[in-house]
Amino acid sequence: MEDSKVQLSSGYAMGPPWLFKGSALYQLHLVKAEIARVFIPKEFKIVEAFGRYTLGGFFLARYDDSPVAKFDELVVIAGTVWNPPTSCAWAARVLVNNEEACRHGRKEFGLPSNVGIFSEQKSAEVRVKSKNMYNCFLNMIGFSRSSWKEHTEVKISEVNDSNIMSLCSISIPYLEPKLHSDDRWMGPKIKMSLPNFSGRTIHNPLLLKYACQLECRMRPVMAAKVSGPTSNYGEDEPDVDCLNNSKLTEDKTLNQCISILLSKPVLALEFNFLKMQVNAPTLVVSHSKNNVAEDSGVFYERI
Template identity: 50%
Template sequence: MKAEETNSITSGYGKPPWIFKGSALYQLNLVKAEVARAFIPKEFRLVEAFGYTLGGFFLANYSDSPAGSFDELVVIGGIVWNPPTSCAWATRVLVSSDEACIHGRKDVGLPSYVAKFSKQISATAKPKSKFNTFLNMKGVGGSTNCMEVQVSETKDTAVADFCNINLPAGASELNSGKWMGPTIKMSLPSYRIKPTSPAKVLRPASEKSDSTQDPDCTHSDDKRNLSIDVMLSKPILALQFNCLKMDVESPLIVSHVLLNSTEK
């Protein structure tokens, strides 16, 4: 497969690498292959087994980036074979920054949309036990804060609810100062990571109340609804990232070739 670096650079982002700092939740779901194929071009080979591929979502809050602070939800439809390895395929990217949306579309080729992220935190007490008393002494146990994130796409004055994400207690305390797991440093990127309980994703109660509510109703209704199906797929693993730092290089333009020449 032949790839070439693109020379397109958003002026607001400056020259790469682009540095993003913040926290995130990366959740892996089992996604039906037939759902994933709706997003992936026919010339690319989907990595699947028993009718499923590995998808999910990446929910991030960036405290510092070329576009300033903003929230991002990346819906991952599945895994695509990209010799000699494989890569995740983004089906929809929702960001709370106009600049980040433009950069995603024009410079990276992502299906980016502007969205509003509404967050609500509620306190939840854990059952009392001797074990929890010990955890309280270590700053881990006791009452916890749970966060609900409502994501709504926006365009001009139109708003369309996309999904509600109920974060597990640990993932809603990314900046609490509590122990978040061991620090892992890599050349790209560096972060603190630990497993956490999967987030609970809910379909919006009213997906379409009228024709003015969908910000892109011309041709993307089906893919939008399928992206929601990806979010609602069965979770198998959730990873919590704290002190995240990503150094993002220029994107690669991949030539359109058949990745599986033996496929009939």
């Protein structure tokens, strides 16, 4: 299997690269490999830990500036697949509150994009003290779980035709920094690349690869608490193991997406002053060996 450097056409008014500015929360979870396999093509080998888990989670972003102005995005990450010498993420579902961004993600990137509704409110929170290993690490770098006083509750629903289905509620704790004299508490300036595979959807059956080039200030934060669609279950949160038997929707994959969101978090990173550049995706094709198709101008490399 190989990665063709042919760039696919743009769906936005302006061509690639596309620039997004804003902030985001990137949270990694331990996801059962059997759940991730529902979304990941069989030809890919899943990166597993402890024999049954992979790294999935979610990417929750608010873009203040983009090719389609402001919008919010939730990317549910099914898991991680091998792409020697590194690895790539695979998105199980994408929700955006902008129809043009939804169409672009579907057509050009082969993403499982849908239109969503994002509602946000801030709530007061009682101070809590904890001495586990992760919180001790936060204390060492200038943060303390016992200092956060409030959290932001983001409720996310999916719009399917005329139906609105509750997906989840994400409670993001606010961390009061110990340093107030400057902005160093927001973390160091970093540059990183987040590689991804996509495609194999009804809107784009091709297998694609793309990378998000990020520049931002990054800091570790307390993991956000994710709750399931409680309006469908009453006051209690749904049991993760029972989601597959529920009748939330005719789309059976929605239940697996909720399972991913409700899985155990292992790391949460906050991105501030985010600048994310996304180039047009490249086409992944099958090929027996590395070569250059000089007559067509297509360059192949093994992945």
